[in-house]
Amino acid sequence: MQRRPKAILIGIAGDSGAGKSTFVGELRELIGSDRVMTISIDDYHSLDRRERNLIGVTALHPWKANNLGLLIDHVWQLKAGRTIQKPVYDHSTGTIAPPENVTPTDIILLEGLHILYLEKLREALDLKIYFDTDTRLRVRWKVRRDRETRGYTEEEVLAEIERRRTDVVRYIEPQKAWADLVIKYVPDDDRAPTEDNPEPIKVQIAERLRGPKRRLVKWLSLGSRFGLIEAVHYYENIVGEEMEVADIQGKTAPTSMNALMEMISDTAHLKEKMNERDYDPIRVTQFLVANMIMELAYGRQGIQGAWAN
Template structure:
């Protein structure tokens, strides 16, 4: 196939899914990945746009945003299929500020289509639409902490309302969101040694499967981080454990090496701390670089496969 608008050398767009519970860091991870790949090479699809109901309607119906019934999966699947073939799609936009829908907008596929949302691959049919599926899974205490912080400090919610919201979401999250981890190529789990440990002690465990695991095995990083990053082989997986003390210059050097044209010093790993200030979390930066690097490596593999098939 050739001549697809917005793609390089006629290759099909690469569909990257970043999925996780509310407050898991999807937007933060996605922004870092897009900045490394290059904003002009990435299109973003927000899965909240596929809600069937406004926030007020969901409240009236007594369902949460995590329940499958409030998502238009057939339309989502069709749009992912079209974007993967290099076709633009049109859909209304969900506005988080008031929980309503805005005007129709067009998403044009670029070299990478970055898909972000709560329920990106809830079944095998939707999972098949992604070239790389990433699931973010902070341990419960961190998820609670990050969601409360985000909703109060950036979305203007009252703390009491957020706490009620979290309580209503717990069962749906366990039943519908968390099982998606089993379908992911990469699961990023953030952990702390004790429930009251500060964010500075966050460490990450990344579990890679299938082609993603093989791509990391062959990308030359398994010996560059010393004792700060450990690699453990499984039967059909690779586990990467990132220590909270990983020096930021190690990750920065890796990012600059892999993305010399787009890397900006100190731009990765940023998150909002408990005081609402901008801080840096090195294991987060590591995850951003790894996902971007996997995307580029798997894109090249997919491009070669497409070219061979067309020959």
């Protein structure tokens, strides 16, 4: 295969606990780990946990607690296909670890608090996504993650969430205005929890009407009209701009999911990954965004066509 001279860069921003890292990991698995690398821009924290506590700043402060200048340089180096020496932040200890060499793959998924914060970062991105997950889920997921993997108690996590609230409003949420897609996980209060679905969630996907023609919501609207998926279609003003929105709800059967994917894309690669009993709204969203990224990188023929060239 003839490799691209430049990498495709996807930026996924949002508050801590919004589900970004899990979503990015699933995208990498769907597209192919040999073609996709993921980078958490938490690695560009310039202060460790002890230093932040000592001077009274949170990790959300763009310039006091992060080296965004180095991040800008590295993002453009990666886009040009060059190897970088990336810093590493160890969340388990809250310390800065030795750097590591990173050589770009075809597709690079960058996720974190500030990836849409500066114009020079946004200019390098081929697709910009903001995770606007409902506060109830964000708090629940952040408590669970930080308690299980980062050594915090629940009380410490809740206190940190409260301490960060002002910085979330000031530095994180305004990035929504620059996103091509705004993805929001919302508790589905209309559906009772079950053993195989203890936390029913619906997904709202808002897509900017202006800019490059990358329509995802229109396919969901069409799919709902054909009875393939339960999706409510409407328009809503988000951060001062009208956006097209689809709310995905309930379960999508394998036959319907397969028909939806065939309607959207010629890519056979993702169809080979479709072996699940049914598809909840989050899983549907992962497949659709993975397909969008593959088309950006390889065109409508997808990975199989790229291999053949």
